[in-house]
Amino acid sequence: MTTRKPAPPADTVAADAHWQAKLAKLRARTRPTVTLTICDDDDLKKAAATARFLEQQAKDTAEKNPDDNAAQAAAAAAAEHLAAVQADLDQASVELRFQALPRSAFRELLDAHPPTEEQADKNYDHNPDTMAPVLIAAASLDPLTEEDAAQFLADWSPAEGERLYAAALRVQQADRMDLGKG
Numbered sequence: 110m111t112t113r114k115p116a117p118p119a120d121t122v123a124a125d126a127h128w129q130a131k132l133a134k135l136r137a138r139t140r141p142t143v144t145l146t147i148c149d150d151d152d153l154k155k156a157a158a159t160a161r162f163l164e165q166q167a168k169d170t171a172e173k174n175p176d177d178n179a180a181q182a183a184a185a186a187a188a189e190h191l192a193a194v195q196a197d198l199d200q201a202s203v204e205l206r207f208q209a210l211p212r213s214a215f216r217e218l219l220d221a222h223p224p225t226e227e228q229a230d231k232n233y234d235h236n237p238d239t240m241a242p243v244l245i246a247a248a249s250l251d252p253l254t255e256e257d258a259a260q261f262l263a264d265w266s267p268a269e270g271e272r273l274y275a276a277a278l279r280v281q282q283a284d285r286m287d288l289g290k291g
Contacts, residue, residue: 140208140210140211141208141209141280141285142207142209142250142280143207143276143279143280144204144205144207145207145272145273145276146202146203146204147202147203147205147269148198148201148202148203150198150201153197153201154198156194157194157195157197157198160187160190160191160194160195161191163187163190164184164187164188164190164191166187167180167184167186167187167188168184168187168188170183170184171184205249205251205253205273205276206249206250206251207248207250207276207280208248208250208280209248209281209283210248210281214247215281218235218247219234219235219240221240222235222239222240223235223236224236237274241258241262241270241274241277242255242256242258242259243255243258244274244277244281245261245262245273245274246258247277248280249277262274
């Protein structure tokens with residue numbers, strides 16, 4: 110049988126500056142966010158991937174040969190090329206940002222979109238068909254409406270629509286905690 114340690118007096122805890130600082134940090138936390146980057150230019154995406162690879166190779170070579178001026182110049186040139194290609198990719202891309210809802214709001218959303226009988230048989234806890242556009246709009250940090258989300262889900266490929274919904278859903282499940290040193 111284990112005995113419970115008695116709780117310290119509330120006024121002692123309230124006066125503890127260390128606890129007050131910790132409590133202030135906990136209250137100041139922001140909810141998790143995720144970014145979904147969309148780029149339809151496959152050539153730019155391939156060019157950026159190649160530039161990242163070549164920049165890493167040049168950087169590794171330069172680090173292994175610190176006295177080699179040609180290796181240092183190649184690393185600098187590769188970094189400049191990567192920056193230029195990345196700027197082009199960023200210009201051609203659209204970023205959508207999503208933030209976790211407060212727990213009660215997310216729970217209300219789940220409750221408002223119960224799974225169909227078939228979905229429940231597959232252990233779904235909500236109906237993604239009805240909840241997806243609502244969640245996408247609610248979690249969006251951009252002025253994305255339910256109508257916009259519904260249109261994207263209807264018009265985009267199934268895989269792209271799923272990625273959009275997954276971004277809005279994934280941020281609801283984001284975990285930035287650690288159990289710490291064991």
